[in-house]
Amino acid sequence: GESVGLHLPTLSVQEGDNSIINCAYSNSASDYFIWYKQESGKGPQFIIDIRSNMDKRQGQRVTVLLNKTVKHLSLQIAATQPGDSAVYFCAWNTGGSYIPTFGRGTSLIVHP
Amino acid sequence: EAGVTQFPSHSVIEKGQTVTLRCDPISGHDNLYWYRRVMGKEIKFLLHFVKESKQDESGMPNNRFLAERTGGTYSTLKVQPAELEDSGVYFCASSQDWANSPLHFGNGTRLTVT
Numbered sequence: 001g002e003s004v005g006l007h008l009p010t011l012s013v014q015e016g017d018n019s020i021i022n023c024a025y026s027n028s029a030s031d032y033f034i035w036y037k038q039e040s041g042k043g044p045q046f047i048i049d050i051r052s053n054m055d056k057r058q059g060q061r062v063t064v065l066l067n068k069t070v071k072h073l074s075l076q077i078a079a080t081q082p083g084d085s086a087v088y089f090c091a092w093n094t095g096g097s098y099i100p101t102f103g104r105g106t107s108l109i110v111h112p
Numbered sequence: 113e114a115g116v117t118q119f120p121s122h123s124v125i126e127k128g129q130t131v132t133l134r135c136d137p138i139s140g141h142d143n144l145y146w147y148r149r150v151m152g153k154e155i156k157f158l159l160h161f162v163k164e165s166k167q168d169e170s171g172m173p174n175n176r177f178l179a180e181r182t183g184g185t186y187s188t189l190k191v192q193p194a195e196l197e198d199s200g201v202y203f204c205a206s207s208q209d210w211a212n213s214p215l216h217f218g219n220g221t222r223l224t225v226t
Contacts, residue, residue, distance in 0.1 A: 031212070043116070043220050
């Protein structure tokens with residue numbers, strides 16, 4: 001498995017900036033991808049998902065991009081707000097298993 | 113609709129003691145999952161129920177962990193005897209569909225074993 005430590009990757013941005021959070025997944029057979037947001041003291045909350053037959057999907061202020069060639073997923077947040085501060089996890093299913101596997105997580109800090 | 117609820121929110125126990133965590137999924141969700149996050153690392157899968165049946169328990173770390181879902185409604189996860197490395201946050205999630213749909217998570221139970 002991947003090497004992880006106690007400290008999450010951190011992205012620090014100013015309010016109003018656009019944020020891009022990246023995720024590398026490990027299984028080329030993955031066909032469904034999800035982004036979750038976890039605020040302190042709460043469980044992960046669904047933000048947006050994308051299937052492998054798409055390379056881009058937009059929601060409200062969020063866009064997910066999928067690059068299957070390099071097994072990379074990104075979450076773009078437009079006009080980032082202090083309320084967006086949280087840990088963001090990507091997750092992916094595989095073609096053979098429907099159980100979501102979670103990535104390491106990225107801590108987003110938004111400065112007012 | 114009510115979300116996934118977990119009880120207790122926090123539990124502090126001594127090594128060697130027993131703890132039972134409870135999860136109430138969203139009503140009508142046949143699929144129930146347990147995950148845990150230890151030492152701030154990734155969120156790791158423990159097991160998956162479909163109704164009352166264990167569909168996949170490949171993530172259960174050892175036989176000190178026992179999960180049940182009698183009647184296919186709420187689920188319990190018992191740790192007996194607890195060890196220091198069991199400390200972490202235990203999340204429960206549920207979903208209506210078994211494949212390729214987002215999970216709805218509870219707020220977790222923070223377990224501290226001293």
